[in-house]
Amino acid sequence: MPDISVTIGMQQAWLLPAMPVVAFLIISFFRKLLPREGDFLAIIGMLGILLVTLFIIVDFQGFFHDGEFHPGEANVYAFDWVRISADNFLFLIEFSTYIDAISIVMLIAISIVGLMVAIYSTGYMQGEDRYGWYFAVLSLFVAAMLLLVTSGSLVWMYLAWEGVGLASYLLIGHYWERQSAAEAAKKAFITTRVGDVGLLIGIILLWKATGSFDIQTIIAAATSGQIGETYLTVAMLALFAGAVGKSAQFPLHVWLPDAMEGPTPASALIHAATMVVAGVYLIARFSPVYEVVLVARDVILYTGLLTAFLAASMGLVASDIKRVLAFSTISQLGFMFVALGVGAVGAAMFHVLTHAFFKALLFLGSGSVIHATGRQEVEYLGGLRHKQPITAATFIIGSLALAGIPIFAGFWSKDEILHAVSSYASPFVYIVLAGTALLTAIYTTRLVLLTFFGDPRDRSAFDHAHESPSSMTLPLLLLGLLATVSGFFVFDAVGNLFGFSGGIGYLVYLHHPHSFHIDWAFASVATVSSLTGVIIGWVYWHGGAERAIKARTWSPDLHALLVNRYYLDELYQGIINRVVLGLAGIVAWFDKKIVNETGVDGGAQFIGYFGYRLKFLQTGKIPNYALGIAAGILVLSVMVLARA
Amino acid sequence: MIPIEYFLTLGAILFGLGLFGVLSRRSAILILMAVELMLAGVSINFIAFASYLDTDAFSGLIFALFVITVAAAEVGLALGIVLRLFRERRTSNVDEASDMRW
Amino acid sequence: MLKRIPLPAQFDRIIIGGGITVGAIGVPLGIVLVTLVAFGVISAPEMVFFVAAIIVILGALGCVLLPNIVHAALSLTATLIGVAALYLLLMSEFLALVQVLVYGGGVVLLLLFGLMMTNAQDDPVVTDGSQKPFAFLLVSLLIGTFITLLLSGDWGNPTAHVVPFELFGERLFREFALPIIIVAVLLDVAITGALVNVHTASNDLPEESE
Amino acid sequence: MTENDGYFLIALIVLPLLSAVCLMIIPSKERTLIVGLTAISSLVMFFVSVYVFMAYSFDGSTFQGVKSYPWVENIGLLGENGISLKVGIDGVTASLVLLTGIVVLPGTWVSWKIQHRLKDFFILFYILTAGVYGVFVLLDLFFWFLAYETALLPMYLLIAVWGSTRKEYGAMKLMMMLMAGSIPIFAAIFALFAEVGLGTFDMEVLLSASKDEDFQKIFFPLVVIGCGTLGAMFPFHSWSPDGHAAAPTAVSMVHAGVLMKVGAFGIVRLGAQMMPEGALFWGPALVALGITAALYGAISALRQTDMKMLMGFSSVSHMGYVFVGLGTMNVIGMTGAVLQMTAHGLMTALFFLLIGAMYDQSHNRDLPNFSGLAKQMPIWSVFFVFASLASLGLPGLSGFIAEVHIFIGAFRSYPIVGGLAVLTAAITTTYLMRALAQSFFGEANPKWDSLNEMTWIERSGAAVLVAAILLLGLWPSPWIDRIAPSLSQIPGLMM
The missing domain is CATH 1.20.120.1200 (NADH-ubiquinone/plastoquinone oxidoreductase chain 6, subunit NuoJ)
Structure with missing residues (x-):
């Protein structure tokens, strides 16, 4: 192993995005000629990524000793992409890769979930139109995502950032024949783009202050106090705006539920496990700087808290199985941002990892259900555990992880976040967050009960249902395993086993390495709240649809508020229709009437009118013209006279 | 001896009267006649200058000769045009030949 | 008588x-x-x-x-x-x-x-207003200007000279030979032009004359 | 670039003119011959352009491949080298020459399907091309202006004869506004001639000669107004939407792709390079106008339904970035401006090619009339989505690398403007994505089932442009290495 790691290591990190790019190019151009439209190329690409990731982890350990991380020179692979130089002036955009523990967490999540999703998709997408194109875009997405997490330069990170946005756009709009899918893709792209305005501004502001796009240089400059605090706060908040857009935080969360129009495996990969945590990655990457600008950190904390709560409450009433999961994703991302907001980067990244596994599992499970029944409204499902035992089992494992039941992965990471919050922020934050965890348990229980238990409510769909093929169940089982055990990584012993002494704390929280430990008092509180949630959910929904409908009538107003997502979509649509399009209408009117018809055509008409009046001087009578000539002679001779 | 100013003044008056004719008359032929008056006025000037001031070269004389020649040609051609106009319109009133207006 | x-x-x-x-x-x-x-x-x-x-x-x-x-x-x-x-x-x-x-x-x-x-x-009847008054005003001003102009000039006190006939012919046909030829051509063109202008083909005669 | 490479620059002007002359001789009914001749000449022009771009060397000299043939000198006001046929390129024009070569190639290809007076179309088209090349390679202001006008005049006939919809109106408006715009340029050229007082129109001499600061402050705005009209600068942009909507495909391509850049280039050459102090003085005004145009065009585009009108306003918006970049008067911003000229040229040429390919069949360009076009014309839609992505500045495509330079340049001097410029990119996204979602995706409208996919010729043309967009977006240093050193020689330029 060490021998190979000399040849393939962090220096070769560029291989990570390169392999799927090659797969993307080959599939998109030659998919008609390839067997199975080239899906195997995408899988081979993912396998290659997993392999390279393993090599990189091995290589990475060589720079991790004495409880410190020593990146050294080996970490960066760079060439000049853009270079403008003059006397004592240099404008440089480099391509460089930078791998550290945060990147590695992301790499693990992307490579494992990506591989699972690719394998799963061969079953799920079987026989669909644009089968090969789907795999091409999937490869493109993975390439962009890997570039995003390995890039050492902000510009290239932005490039990848937009690249994942593009892939997300293409995959949400994969079924573009449906107008709703086209609209959802548009909404996702525009909404994230609004956030990206902030990101780009932040990048340029940071460049202006430091003269560099290199992330480590910027962090070094910012933490050493070279940049004014207000300026830095503005820049970091601008960066956070990008994260808000990409990670679907309030107020830009509206695109993620709609994004469920895309193929379910793509949702699992992009809108649950990887792309949406890019924002978390970005903030985590800049966490040393956020240590300096505490105002920005508070903004992150409360944004995350608000998002977590709102999304969880919306998830309570959503009827579409994928939308419930989407709201859950938004909520869990809120948890991660809360963790970042209190400075617990390790907890946040840990949650990224476990969330990637169990949420991907849940999405793939829901995909299996949709694949089998063709329905995705929970009101019409039910009792599916008899038809789809493997799906049901793995889905329940994922749900337990999401709900935060002990042993399962979600419990450990969520507990870490709650623990971190309790020691860094006010009790209010802790209470809201614990309440949100309770809500999470409730809606998760509801989802599981309505889907897999009780009586089937749509008989034809139920009869039609069957267990999915092994290409789909295998990834489910693997992810189920990971969703169960990946939480154990938190223990020092497990960390040591993998070569990271001190567990994940050492892996991701470089500056203040401390080992994770379980405070059983907090853990029991968390467990009790989760179990309470499960019990409440059981009481309400265990019997099937009738109680569910009763639950709806408990408070119709509140229900309507939640179903309509706090009317935020309507608000935004109203703003777009009234304000933006109204303004556009005014400007278009201004251009048409004032600039064009008054300014340009009006000018032409004025000259035309002037000419029209003037033309009557042309009487056509020769004596009149002769009189004019004579008058001219008179003027000339008077001028001569005046001179003489 | 007669001072040159006499001739020049006469030339100016003749030119002016001719111009008045050109401007006030309506018949094409009368306008032509008035043009001849103007030319005569100019010719007087030329010749006066030639014989008073340009005694060696008398270019003015030659110029006057050309003026007379060109006037003859002009009258011939102009009459042709007038005739043509008359045939087309049954009039030689220039006011009525105003097709070239706006 | x-x-x-x-x-x-x-x-x-x-x-x-x-x-x-x-x-x-x-x-x-x-x-x-x-x-x-x-x-x-x-x-x-x-x-x-x-x-x-x-x-x-x-x-x-x-x-x-x-x-x-x-x-x-x-x-x-x-x-x-x-x-x-x-x-x-x-x-x-x-x-x-x-x-x-x-x-x-x-x-x-x-x-x-x-x-x-x-x-x-x-002289044909005036159709829409004569420009005679304007012409009169203009011409009087013009004559006035010319006369003022020529009277203000200093002509000296020259006398008229006889132009020798032979010399005149000499100059006319030697130095001004080219203009003479051009004038000849001009006359030719003028006559031709007048002829062409006046000549009417039978098809473009006005209707009354048919 | 060796001195003998100057012959290639002359060839760039002569080739299209020669093609036009040959076309005049060929009888109109020999369509095959016309197509063959234009195919060859456009390819040759393309390769010469590429060669010129590649041969440009980084030895630090300002103008390369300089060839000079005096025409009139030592007469009247003219002194030594008064008016001479002088060619030469710097880094800016090298990249613009390449752009012209790239755009004219597919422009020629897509014009072959014109049925009405094909020969006359190509004669005018190549005269126009010669004018455009002339503007980029000529180094004598007298001939420069001649080439400038030569590039404009054929436009009238090209639009009025071969155009569509309100073609007479569009052609006349375009022509009159552009002609009015060339008056201040004319004035500025002769003022420059008089101010320097060496009796020469030689640009190299005029560049290095010292000019009074007040003179520069007075005449720089004239150049901006004149050239800005051709570059569709707010508020002189009004011809752009109507003109583009009326023009035939290839003319729209060349006009939006190259000719508008002639305007912006005029500001670089006559404005910033000739009158740097004036440019420094008026820079903020130029930035203000540019950002107004960018926002204004983008917001107007939100309400447009005609595809070509949409592109017309989009061009106004994108050219606004160019003026912002030029106005920043720092090397990053100006490099970005020149990059944006190239990027916008490629991208908008692709757009017009695609719209033309569809309009020729449907005779309809109204976005609300369409739905689910991706079903009927999948390859066309892929190209269109690609062009939209390039237009909204997706990183990795040409628009981003240009825009990011402009944003950075703007942020260095005017952070608010920089912020607004970034915001404009989001608005651009909005109007393009709305158009895509409305007309390209969703349920296919059976009314348009008769639409055919693009022809292979059109696909090849689009592919050329796509390749160029990708090349510029992913590997911009060949452009930047040429542009930035040339611009950084402007005196007083902030680095």
Whole structure:
């Protein structure tokens, strides 16, 4: 192993995005000629990524000793992409890769979930139109995502950032024949783009202050106090705006539920496990700087808290199985941002990892259900555990992880976040967050009960249902395993086993390495709240649809508020229709009437009118013209006279 | 001896009267006649200058000769045009030949 | 005696009218001028100049003011002959000759032919306002300007010189040979142009003449 | 670039003119011959352009491949080298020459399907091309202006004869506004001639000669107004939407792709390079106008339904970035401006090619009339989505690398403007994505089932442009290495 790691290591990190790019190019151009439209190329690409990731982890350990991380020179692979130089002036955009523990967490999540999703998709997408194109875009997405997490330069990170946005756009709009899918893709792209305005501004502001796009240089400059605090706060908040857009935080969360129009495996990969945590990655990457600008950190904390709560409450009433999961994703991302907001980067990244596994599992499970029944409204499902035992089992494992039941992965990471919050922020934050965890348990229980238990409510769909093929169940089982055990990584012993002494704390929280430990008092509180949630959910929904409908009538107003997502979509649509399009209408009117018809055509008409009046001087009578000539002679001779 | 100013003044008056004719008359032929008056006025000037001031070269004389020649040609051609106009319109009133207006 | 000759009544009127005019204006003027010469106020050539000038100006006035076109044409002839006299005063016999021949003979004749062929009786009736007042104002200003201009000039005190005939011919046909040829071509073109212009193909004659 | 490479620059002007002359000789009914001749000449022009771009060397000299043939000198006001046929390129024009070569190639290809007076179309088209090349390679202001006008005049006939919809109106408006715009340029050229007082129109001499600061302050705005009209600068942009909507495909391509850049280039050459102090003085005004145009065009585009009108306003918006970049008067911003000229040229040429390919069949360009076009014309839609992505500045495509330079340049001097410029990119996204979602995706409208996919010729043309967009987006240093050193020689330029 060490021998190979000399040849393939962090220096070769560029291989990570390169392999799927090659797969993307080959599939998109030659998919008609390839067997199975080239899906195997995408899988081979993912396998290659997993392999390279393993090599990189091995290589990475060589720079991790004495409880410190020593990146050294080996970490960066760079060439000049853009270079403008003059006397004592240099404008440089480099391509460089930078791998550290945060990147590695992301790499693990992307490579494992990506591989699972690719394998799963061969079953799920079987026989669909644009089968090969789907795999091409999937490869493109993975390439962009890997570039995003390995890039050492902000510009290239932005490039990848937009690249994942593009892939997300293409995959949400994969079924573009449906107008709703086209609209959802548009909404996702525009909404994230609004956030990206902030990101780009932040990048340029940071460049202006430091003269560099290199992330480590910027962090070094910012933490050493070279940049004014207000300026830095503005820049970091601008960066956070990008994260808000990409990670679907309030107020830009509206695109993620709609994004469920895309193929379910793509949702699992992009809108649950990887792309949406890019924002978390970005903030985590800049966490040393956020240590300096505490105002920005508070903004992150409360944004995350608000998002977590709102999304969880919306998830309570959503009827579409994928939308419930989407709201859950938004909520869990809120948890991660809360963790970042209190400075617990390790907890946040840990949650990224476990969330990637169990949420991907849940999405793939829901995909299996949709694949089998063709329905995705929970009101019409039910009792599916008899038809789809493997799906049901793995889905329940994922749900337990999401709900935060002990042993399962979600419990450990969520507990870490709650623990971190309790020691860094006010009790209010802790209470809201614990309440949100309770809500999470409730809606998760509801989802599981309505889907897999009780009586089937749509008989034809139920009869039609069957267990999915092994290409789909295998990834489910693997992810189920990971969703169960990946939480154990938190223990020092497990960390040591993998070569990271001190567990994940050492892996991701470089500056203040401390080992994770379980405070059983907090853990029991968390467990009790989760179990309470499960019990409440059981009481309400265990019997099937009738109680569910009763639950709806408990408070119709509140229900309507939640179903309509706090009317935020309507608000935004109203703003777009009234304000933006109204303004556009005014400007278009201004251009048409004032600039064009008054300014340009009006000018032409004025000259035309002037000419029209003037033309009557042309009487056509020769004596009149002769009189004019004579008058001219008179003027000339008077001028001569005046001179003489 | 007669001072040159006499001739020049006469030339100016003749030119002016001719111009008045050109401007006030309506018949094409009368306008032509008035043009001849103007030319005569100019010719007087030329010749006066030639014989008073340009005694060696008398270019003015030659110029006057050309003026007379060109006037003859002009009258011939102009009459042709007038005739043509008359045939087309049954009039030689220039006011009525105003097709070239706006 | 006169009545026996079958002349138009109009001709009669012209003769009588012209005689009365010349008598009424010419005789007193002649007396005045002869008196002035006799008393030495003006020299004899000046007297001739004034006579010629009066003929010229009266003729010009007649040409531009007389409503009858034939009268105007005859006035023009008088003017042109007066101008020829002035040329003689300026010692250029050749030009005087040419003036009488070309103008008095050719041009006036041509104009009269034109008059006859266009059936033009009188100065046509004004259709929409005359520009005579403007023309009068303009022309008076112009003449005033010209006269002021030429009187303000310093001409010295030159005298008229005889132009030697031979020298004139020499210059005309040596130095000005090219212009002469060009003028010849011009005349040719003018005649051709006039012919082409007047010639009407049968198909573009106006309808009345068919 | 060796001195003998100057012959290639002359060839760039002569080739299209020669093609035009040859076309005049060929009888109109010999369509095959016309197509063959234009195919060859456009390819040759393309390769010569590429060669010129590649041969440009980084030896630090300002103008390369300089060839000079005096025409009139030592007469009247003219002194030594008064008016001479002088060619030469710097880094800016090298990249613009390449752009012209790239755009004219597919422009020629897509014009082959014109049925009405094909020969006359190509004669005018190549005269126009010669004018455009002339503007980029000529180094004598007298001939420069001649080439400038030569590039404009054929436009009238090209639009009025071969155009569509309100073609007479569009052609006349375009022509009159552009002609009016060339008056201040004319004035500025002769003022420059008089101010320098060496009796020469030689640009190299005029560049290095010292000019009074007040003179520069007075005449720089004239150049901006004149050239800005051709560059569709707010508020002189009004011809752009109507003109583009009326013009035939190839003319729209060349006009939006190259000719508008002639305007912006005029500001670089006559403005910033000739009158740097004036440019420094008026820079903020130029930035203000540019950002107004960018926002204004983008917001107007939100309400447009005609595809070509949409592109017309989009061009106004994108050219606004160019003026922002030029106005920043720092080397990053100006480099970005020149990059944006190239990027916008490629991208908008692709757009017009695609719209033309569809309009020729449907005779309809109204976005609300369409739905689900991706079903009927999948390849066309892929190209269109690609062009939209390039237009909205997706990183990795040409628009981003240009825009990011402009944003950075703007942020260095005017942070608010920089912020607004970034915001404009989001608005651009909005109007393009709305158009895509409305007309390209969703349920296919059976009314348009008769639409055919693009022809192979059109696909090849689009592919050329796509390749160029990708090349510029992913590997911009060949452009930047040429542009930035040339611009950084402007005196007084902030680095």
